[in-house]
Amino acid sequence: MREVGIGIVGLGNVGSGTLAILAENGREIARKLGFPLRVVGVCSRSPEGKHLPAAFDGVWRTANWRELVAHPEVDVVAELVGGCGVAHEILEGAIAAGKSVVTANKELMALEGPSIWTRAARAGVNLAMEASVAGGIPIHAVLREGIAGDWIQELSGILNGTCNYILTEIEKHGTPFETVLAEAQRLGYAEADPSADVDGLDARSKLALLGSLAFGVEIRPEAVYVEGIRRISPMDFQYARQLNHTIRLIGAAERRDDGILLSVRPALIPTTALLSHVNGAYNAVWVKGRYGSDTLYYGRGAGPEPTGVAVVSDLMRVARDLQCGGPSRVAAFGFSRVGTGAPISILEKQAAYYLRFRVKDRPGIIAALASILAEKKISLEAVLQEPCDTKHDLPFVITVEPTSERSIQEAVARMATLDFQVEPPLALPIEPLQ
Amino acid sequence: MREVGIGIVGLGNVGSGTLAILAENGREIARKLGFPLRVVGVCSRSPEGKHLPAAFDGVWRTANWRELVAHPEVDVVAELVGGCGVAHEILEGAIAAGKSVVTANKELMALEGPSIWTRAARAGVNLAMEASVAGGIPIHAVLREGIAGDWIQELSGILNGTCNYILTEIEKHGTPFETVLAEAQRLGYAEADPSADVDGLDARSKLALLGSLAFGVEIRPEAVYVEGIRRISPMDFQYARQLNHTIRLIGAAERRDDGILLSVRPALIPTTALLSHVNGAYNAVWVKGRYGSDTLYYGRGAGPEPTGVAVVSDLMRVARDLQCGGPSRVAAFGFSRVGTGAPISILEKQAAYYLRFRVKDRPGIIAALASILAEKKISLEAVLQEPCDTKHDLPFVITVEPTSERSIQEAVARMATLDFQVEPPLALPIEPLQ
Numbered sequence: 001m002r003e004v005g006i007g008i009v010g011l012g013n014v015g016s017g018t019l020a021i022l023a024e025n026g027r028e029i030a031r032k033l034g035f036p037l038r039v040v041g042v043c044s045r046s047p048e049g050k051h052l053p054a055a056f057d058g059v060w061r062t063a064n065w066r067e068l069v070a071h072p073e074v075d076v077v078a079e080l081v082g083g084c085g086v087a088h089e090i091l092e093g094a095i096a097a098g099k100s101v102v103t104a105n106k107e108l109m110a111l112e113g114p115s116i117w118t119r120a121a122r123a124g125v126n127l128a129m130e131a132s133v134a135g136g137i138p139i140h141a142v143l144r145e146g147i148a149g150d151w152i153q154e155l156s157g158i159l160n161g162t163c164n165y166i167l168t169e170i171e172k173h174g175t176p177f178e179t180v181l182a183e184a185q186r187l188g189y190a191e192a193d194p195s196a197d198v199d200g201l202d203a204r205s206k207l208a209l210l211g212s213l214a215f216g217v218e219i220r221p222e223a224v225y226v227e228g229i230r231r232i233s234p235m236d237f238q239y240a241r242q243l244n245h246t247i248r249l250i251g252a253a254e255r256r257d258d259g260i261l262l263s264v265r266p267a268l269i270p271t272t273a274l275l276s277h278v279n280g281a282y283n284a285v286w287v288k289g290r291y292g293s294d295t296l297y298y299g300r301g302a303g304p305e306p307t308g309v310a311v312v313s314d315l316m317r318v319a320r321d322l323q324c325g326g327p328s329r330v331a332a333f334g335f336s337r338v339g340t341g342a343p344i345s346i347l348e349k350q351a352a353y354y355l356r357f358r359v360k361d362r363p364g365i366i367a368a369l370a371s372i373l374a375e376k377k378i379s380l381e382a383v384l385q386e387p388c389d390t391k392h393d394l395p396f397v398i399t400v401e402p403t404s405e406r407s408i409q410e411a412v413a414r415m416a417t418l419d420f421q422v423e424p425p426l427a428l429p430i431e432p433l434q
Numbered sequence: 435m436r437e438v439g440i441g442i443v444g445l446g447n448v449g450s451g452t453l454a455i456l457a458e459n460g461r462e463i464a465r466k467l468g469f470p471l472r473v474v475g476v477c478s479r480s481p482e483g484k485h486l487p488a489a490f491d492g493v494w495r496t497a498n499w500r501e502l503v504a505h506p507e508v509d510v511v512a513e514l515v516g517g518c519g520v521a522h523e524i525l526e527g528a529i530a531a532g533k534s535v536v537t538a539n540k541e542l543m544a545l546e547g548p549s550i551w552t553r554a555a556r557a558g559v560n561l562a563m564e565a566s567v568a569g570g571i572p573i574h575a576v577l578r579e580g581i582a583g584d585w586i587q588e589l590s591g592i593l594n595g596t597c598n599y600i601l602t603e604i605e606k607h608g609t610p611f612e613t614v615l616a617e618a619q620r621l622g623y624a625e626a627d628p629s630a631d632v633d634g635l636d637a638r639s640k641l642a643l644l645g646s647l648a649f650g651v652e653i654r655p656e657a658v659y660v661e662g663i664r665r666i667s668p669m670d671f672q673y674a675r676q677l678n679h680t681i682r683l684i685g686a687a688e689r690r691d692d693g694i695l696l697s698v699r700p701a702l703i704p705t706t707a708l709l710s711h712v713n714g715a716y717n718a719v720w721v722k723g724r725y726g727s728d729t730l731y732y733g734r735g736a737g738p739e740p741t742g743v744a745v746v747s748d749l750m751r752v753a754r755d756l757q758c759g760g761p762s763r764v765a766a767f768g769f770s771r772v773g774t775g776a777p778i779s780i781l782e783k784q785a786a787y788y789l790r791f792r793v794k795d796r797p798g799i800i801a802a803l804a805s806i807l808a809e810k811k812i813s814l815e816a817v818l819q820e821p822c823d824t825k826h827d828l829p830f831v832i833t834v835e836p837t838s839e840r841s842i843q844e845a846v847a848r849m850a851t852l853d854f855q856v857e858p859p860l861a862l863p864i865e866p867l868q
Contacts, residue, residue, distance in 0.1 A: 138580020146572020149746025312583025
């Protein structure tokens with residue numbers, strides 16, 4: 001069989017990781033495929049300045065992606081630029097040129113995935129996107145092939161390594177959020193503007209994509225309810241521990257008869273759940289199927305080489321399909337027909353909740369809060385208080401039995417207006433994960 | 435696209451689970467594929483007596499697998515009979531008839547996999563075996579596609595649900611092995627003859643297959659060093675806990691420059707490792723790649739429906755390949771060339787070890803044991819003893835720093851001859867898993 005020609009656009013972290021693997025692991029790749037992958041050319045803004053692995057010393061470099069895409073020996077284009085600008089043009093340009101494409105682009109696929117898939121299918125080329133979600137975890141292969149026969153009911157994941165690193169540091173050392181964030185920024189684990197990570201927006205794009213892959217429906221990131229982790233403090237981990245739980249930023253998608261419920265938010269999860277033991281910059285996705293019961297997939301969420309493995313694995317699959325005569329296997333998100341998922345409002349969610357207060361202590365506080373809960377027909381489960389001698393800023397926690405998010409949000413809004421509150425109450429769902 | 439015809443041979447647990455999924459989940463399956471899977475016929479020894487899902491009321495039934503395989507509308511044959519007798523004939527017969535095959539047969543693929551793969555490749559048909567290892571975990575899809583670009587260094591798994599159930603029951607309740615086994619037999623979790631499970635033979639076949647899938651080498655089950663769990667007692671979990679570890683039956687395959695090290699044995703694993711939180715009848719596989727770092731895959735190891743998901747997912751993949759013009763993707767264990775793995779003797783293994791003794795107490799015991807360790811150049815790390823007042827049967831534990839299995843086995847053999855021993859020392863490796 002002939003070799004398959006690869007063009008790489010984008011020589012940042014992911015591009016470098018991809019090239020390193022193609023250079024060092026070429027023999028193993030060819031032993032698997034039965035033919036080699038050949039890097040025909042690479043493209044970046046200033047390609048001459050880039051250091052490439054020695055194996056690619058003589059490889060053709062260009063700053064013009066159109067030239068690369070048009071090159072007759074390029075069979076597959078890897079778009080590793082990121083973002084929704086030129087990356088979109090590159091994918092569309094490659095598809096229009098009849099080239100199969102591999103992308104690591106989470107934002108673009110979350111926003112424009114269905115239309116790009118449709119274009120690829122019409123052009124009869126393949127599209128692969130393993131690297132776009134949870135880089136080191138082959139969750140796309142799992143959903144598309146490994147457990148394709150199942151009916152996925154629910155999926156919950158730890159999808160942002162920066163948030164998970166910050167939360168586990170707060171948990172381990174009792175350090176406040178701001179201090180951990182500053183340290184993470186110093187170490188390069190968090191961006192100078194950390195909003196995309198700590199406010200849950202990155203996880204939101206990933207959850208939208210995972211939901212599309214699991215349920216075969218188009219999910220807009222805006223349909224996902226999102227809350228970040230800025231309000232989580234060391235005392236929340238102390239209270240969670242008293243309840244045999246911990247706190248993680250959980251992206252959750254649930255397929256119900258009336259639609260799809262989507263959220264990214266910090267939640268209490270039991271220490272008996274494997275997800276509670278996912279620490280540091282790791283990601284994990286827990287999947288509940290109607291037939292296969294629950295499975296979990298764990299690995300690095302990012303990093304040049306883990307993401308590079310996903311890109312190279314996609315290149316191998318697409319190359320194998322090309323050798324087998326063509327990509328008739330193209331199907332958007334693994335479905336021949338993608339539906340429109342009716343998002344269910346988060347207000348319809350049912351859960352038990354953890355309510356954490358900081359108050360100026362005085363008699364009658366619990367009575368005032370309890371009467372609001374009673375009014376909203378919410379059953380109080382427990383009141384927890386860690387020893388504390390700051391009367392002017394006293395933390396305590398109330399847990400309540402399963403109720404609707406609507407009732408909780410209404411209750412919390414009422415509670416926030418009471419004059420003894422130091423800050424608005426923090427409400428977190430208690431997720432009954434296995 | 436036309437529908438693809440399926441023939442199912444074997445209507446036991448896995449066959450029933452597969453048919454239930456094909457019946458109930460047919461619409462979702464067709465929505466993914468773009469065409470339906472049609473069950474053309476089923477075969478079992480007494481097919482008329484079997485209860486089938488209502489959707490398959492009128493399906494053709496036969497007791498003659500040759501008829502089923504020869505049926506012109508059967509495109510893919512699912513061999514769900516198990517064992518190495520007629521199942522082998524069915525696979526070879528189907529391949530000879532030019533039919534693609536799906537199998538759930540662990541023993542047969544572990545023993546005859548390479549020759550069956552070769553036959554399938556020559557015949558130009560596809561062979562799929564996701565259900566043959568860790569039923570509910572799509573580990574074959576992961577290794578074949580999801581992380582295909584990586585170089586797998588090492589793989590460690592909890593591969594036998596019965597053993598894991600027994601060990602976690604001993605851990606949770608402090609109940610002796612025999613009592614837990616008897617209860618597991620009563621509940622149907624363990625066979626009347628439990629040897630294949632508790633002596634590690636089932637896990638051995640699975641490890642041989644996983645090693646072949648990860649490294650692309652032929653691994654005979656006999657090349658795997660095996661020890662069962664019969665000697666693990668509640669006190670071992672107490673001592674392990676003191677060391678912040680627990681005990682699991684671990685199947686491990688490691689690719690080294692000089693060959694492949696393979697073992698199935700109980701081992702101490704740290705409570706910081708995700709594998710230590712895998713409880714009950716669940717399985718998990720931890721994979722270490724040179725580029726992708728570590729990933730973990732978790733789910734049900736067996737059961738009609740989780741295994742059925744694997745079979746149906748394979749049927750979908752094979753059917754899709756047939757629609758795309760043929761199975762040129764056949765490659766044994768996912769490799770175009772399968773090597774011969776040189777097994778390394780377990781005696782070459784390097785690890786820290788846990789040595790547990792039961793002795794008739796008298797002065798000089800530690801001195802006698804320590805001098806044997808010194809003679810073998812093994813460094814003693816710690817001596818642990820739980821409070822105990824039975825002088826005639828006193829348990830205690832010695833941990834030693836990393837050394838070779840050869841030294842440990844020699845030391846333990848010498849120690850076993852000392853007259854104060856109530857039973858031979860138990861030696862378990864302490865695995866530094868993440």
